[in-house]
Amino acid sequence: MSACGGARIRRIETPLGGEVARELRAGERVEIFGDIYAARDAAHARLVAGLEAGEKPPIDLRGCILYYVGPTPPRPGRVIGSAGPTTASRMDPYVVPLLARGVTGMIGKGPRSPEVLEALVCHGAVYLAATGGAGALLADRIRAAEVIAWPELGPEALRRLRVEGFPAVVAADSRGSDLYALGPKRYRQERQSREVGR
Amino acid sequence: MRPVDVARITGAVARLAEESNYRLDRGYVAYLEDALASEDSPDAQHVLEELLENARLAEGGSAPLCQDTGVAVVFFEIGQRVQLVDGDLASAVDAGVRRGYCGGYLRGSMVGDPLLRENTGDNTPAIVHVDLVPGDRVKIWFLPKGAGSENMSRSAMLRPADGRQGIIDFVVETVADAGASACPPLIIGVGLGGTFDFAPQLAKKALLRPLDTDNPAEHLAALERDILRAVNDLGIGAGGFGGRTTALDVRVQAHPCHIASLPVAVNLQCHAHRVGTVEI
Numbered sequence: 001m002s003a004c005g006g007a008r009i010r011r012i013e014t015p016l017g018g019e020v021a022r023e024l025r026a027g028e029r030v031e032i033f034g035d036i037y038a039a040r041d042a043a044h045a046r047l048v049a050g051l052e053a054g055e056k057p058p059i060d061l062r063g064c065i066l067y068y069v070g071p072t073p074p075r076p077g078r079v080i081g082s083a084g085p086t087t088a089s090r091m092d093p094y095v096v097p098l099l100a101r102g103v104t105g106m107i108g109k110g111p112r113s114p115e116v117l118e119a120l121v122c123h124g125a126v127y128l129a130a131t132g133g134a135g136a137l138l139a140d141r142i143r144a145a146e147v148i149a150w151p152e153l154g155p156e157a158l159r160r161l162r163v164e165g166f167p168a169v170v171a172a173d174s175r176g177s178d179l180y181a182l183g184p185k186r187y188r189q190e191r192q193s194r195e196v197g198r
Numbered sequence: 199m200r201p202v203d204v205a206r207i208t209g210a211v212a213r214l215a216e217e218s219n220y221r222l223d224r225g226y227v228a229y230l231e232d233a234l235a236s237e238d239s240p241d242a243q244h245v246l247e248e249l250l251e252n253a254r255l256a257e258g259g260s261a262p263l264c265q266d267t268g269v270a271v272v273f274f275e276i277g278q279r280v281q282l283v284d285g286d287l288a289s290a291v292d293a294g295v296r297r298g299y300c301g302g303y304l305r306g307s308m309v310g311d312p313l314l315r316e317n318t319g320d321n322t323p324a325i326v327h328v329d330l331v332p333g334d335r336v337k338i339w340f341l342p343k344g345a346g347s348e349n350m351s352r353s354a355m356l357r358p359a360d361g362r363q364g365i366i367d368f369v370v371e372t373v374a375d376a377g378a379s380a381c382p383p384l385i386i387g388v389g390l391g392g393t394f395d396f397a398p399q400l401a402k403k404a405l406l407r408p409l410d411t412d413n414p415a416e417h418l419a420a421l422e423r424d425i426l427r428a429v430n431d432l433g434i435g436a437g438g439f440g441g442r443t444t445a446l447d448v449r450v451q452a453h454p455c456h457i458a459s460l461p462v463a464v465n466l467q468c469h470a471h472r473v474g475t476v477e478i
Contacts, residue, residue, distance in 0.1 A: 027439075042315070069265060070265060070266075070305065070307075071265050071305070072261060072262050072265050072267060072303055072304055072305040073303045073304075073305070074303070075259070075260070075261065075303045078260065078261065080261075081261045081262065081265065081303055081305070082256070082261040082262040082263065082264055082265040082267070082305075083261070083265055084264055084265050084266075086265075086266070086346065087345075087346050087349065087379045089379060109346075109378060109379070109381070109438075110346075110377060110378040110379030110380075110438065111377055111378060111379065111438075129378070129437075129438075129439075131245050131248045131249070131252075131437055132264075132346060132378070132381040132437070132468070133249065133252070133263065133264045133344075133381045133468055133469055133470045134248045134249060134251075134252040134264075135252070135256075135261060135262065135263065135264045135265040135266075136252050136255040136256040136260055136261040136262065136263060137248055137251055137252040137255055139260065139261045140255065140260070153317070154306060154317045154319065155265075155305050155306065155307070155317070156317070167248075169241070169439070171439075179439050180377060180378055180438055180439070183241060183435075183438070183439035183440035184377075184432065184433045184434050184435065184438070184439070184440045185433075185440075186440055187239055187433040187435060187440030187441060188432075188433040188440075191433065
């Protein structure tokens with residue numbers, strides 16, 4: 001279960017098909033290749049408002065991986081600035097309609113609501129965690145960045161990011177496993193059994 | 199009176215904003231290295247390795263440590279014999295924030311109105327705290343404060359009868375609820391006493407305390423150790439998937455309070471603990 005240091009890292013490509021998404025297990029470490037889409041609070045509000053109004057979304061949501069990030073501006077010669085994940089729970093209210101339209105993956109940090117965990121099971125999708133606060137490291141795995149919609153939102157604009165070997169851990173899978181709940185619990189149990197054994 | 203041109207404050211704020219967002223303090227990096235050396239969870243080890251690599255990359259200048267380059271929180275101690283000339287303090291600070299954030303390729307993370315939510319574009323205005331103190335110096339602390347940890351911070355008006363254990367329980371509960379969202383391993387600022395509004399300021403000021411300095415009050419130093427132990431017993435760990443080090447340090451700052459009150463505030467700080475300071 002644990003994403004141990006020596007464990008094999010699974011390569012996944014986008015668009016992320018439902019079959020692959022269903023195979024991923026909480027604790028598994030992955031590297032992502034292909035296009036993912038940067039969207040956080042303001043872009044989510046607009047995406048979902050558009051869907052509710054019956055408008056065509058600015059990106060194809062089928063097999064899409066959304067990355068909760070608002071990058072810093074790129075320095076000269078760079079494609080993007082610091083680009084680590086933001087707290088995912090703020091996007092919880094928007095998840096269900098997006099999964100219903102074909103989104104199969106989300107990247108962020110921190111735990112999700114029970115409703116989101118249930119929606120992952122229902123739609124066969126995954127929630128991936130990247131390391132919060134590792135924005136310079138993660139930016140190094142982004143090869144291209146382009147604003148797709150809502151440039152007026154600045155760091156919150158919807159962007160297409162071309163990634164190569166973008167590192168993440170499966171935090172919640174399509175079978176209802178949640179690493180943010182299981183990991184600390186397992187750590188406490190292991191620590192306790194070490195202390196008893198001493 | 200000693201005249202100080204506010205342009206010097208603008209320059210200092212601009213420099214601190216940029217520097218603090220690219221370069222972690224050496225002593226603080228040593229905290230992270232120690233946490234890695236003592237960590238027994240492979241998941242948390244992996245996260246700590248990434249954070250140390252991230253710090254090396256950011257210092258090389260490729261990108262800031264974190265994309266959340268923070269609300270610009272600026273603390274001043276201004277000597278009473280200082281006369282600020284050639285402008286006003288608030289405008290001088292905002293000019294420094296504007297210069298530091300735009301020139302340093304840092305993110306504008308401020309919206310001008312909490313409901314209308316339009317980005318101001320240059321990370322102004324700053325949140326400014328000023329203490330008047332004896333003397334003729336101006337001391338500045340720059341604390342870019344990320345929202346991940348700020349959003350999980352809390353305050354409460356405990357009963358005096360809740361006492362020491364009530365304080366520990368409140369901090370532990372705050373950290374447990376924050377979990378991975380606050381980006382552990384954390385630095386925890388705790389404000390004790392004062393009033394409803396004052397305790398959170400104490401908690402934030404506690405984050406400014408230099409590393410490796412002990413609380414001068416022995417009973418508070420003991421409280422810091424006990425809170426740190428209780429928080430690390432949670433087993434949340436770096437990154438939040440389980441591990442030994444949920445918090446790197448706890449700092450308590452206390453102030454007198456009303457006979458009926460025990461205000462407590464917990465200001466969580468993420469592992470990207472960025473503080474810059476300078477004296478003019």
